[in-house]
Amino acid sequence: MALAVIDKHRRSKRHLYVSVDRVLTVSSYQPRSGAQSALQTLRKQFFIRLFAEQASGDKDPFFNTQAWLHSAGFEYDDLIVVQKEDHKAYHLDKDSILLDTLDDKASRLLDLGLAFVNFANFDVSSGRWDEVLARISKDAHAQR
Numbered sequence: 195m196a197l198a199v200i201d202k203h204r205r206s207k208r209h210l211y212v213s214v215d216r217v218l219t220v221s222s223y224q225p226r227s228g229a230q231s232a233l234q235t236l237r238k239q240f241f242i243r244l245f246a247e248q249a250s251g252d253k254d255p256f257f258n259t260q261a262w263l264h265s266a267g268f269e270y271d272d273l274i275v276v277q278k279e280d281h282k283a284y285h286l287d288k289d290s291i292l293l294d295t296l297d298d299k300a301s302r303l304l305d306l307g308l309a310f311v312n313f314a315n316f317d318v319s320s321g322r323w324d325e326v327l328a329r330i331s332k333d334a335h336a337q338r
Contacts, residue, residue, distance in 0.1 A: 208334055209290040210240035211274075211282070214259065215247050216295040217313045218268065225266045227321035234269050235327060239334070243272040245282050245294070283308070291334060293326075309333060 212218065218229045236242060244263070248255040255275045263270065276282055283306065286292055292303065292310040303310050311333060316326050 207239065207241040209243055209287075210236060210330065210334075211243045211245055211286060211290055211292045211294075212236075212270075213245050213282075213292075213294040213313070214263070215245075217293055218244075223262050223266075225268075226318065228318060228323050230267045230269075232323035232327060235323075236330065237269055237271070239331065240291075241272070242270040243274060243285070243290075244268075244270050245285075246273065246275050247279060248275055248277050291330065293330060 212233065218226055218233070220226050233242060246255065246259040252258060256273065259275060260273055263273070274285055276285075282292065282294070283303065286303075286306075286308050288307055288309075290309065292308065293313055294310065295314045296303070296310060296312045297314075311326070311330050313326070316323075316329075318326060
């Protein structure tokens with residue numbers, strides 16, 4: 195019964211995948227200004243699944259990342275740790291959206307028909323995420 199409730203919750207919203215390493219942090223797990231509140235806002239509309247890349251030598255990347263996210267005040271629904279950046283695409287489907295900093299991989303995602311928002315196109319240095327939130331919301335409605 196509990197699994198059915200969890201599955202119903204997962205299916206109730208569109209999935210937004212967000213990169214911990216490239217979007218939520220500046221470097222060395224320093225939270226990017228405004229990231230917590232932006233994620234909280236997005237969570238009202240999306241099922242938030244975070245991607246974290248496994249650091250070399252980290253013996254328990256899931257636990258360490260989860261503990262850091264909790265201590266930094268991030269609210270999310272799911273955490274996925276991948277060994278390589280390329281592995282993110284295996285988790286995405288045509289109904290999901292990826293928020294990440296994309297370079298040469300953007301064309302691959304387009305070829306696969308996957309929706310993404312390139313975080314590199316936005317300046318959130320002031321802590322204001324309004325443009326990012328608006329773009330994600332716009333893309334979510336346009337691609338549905």
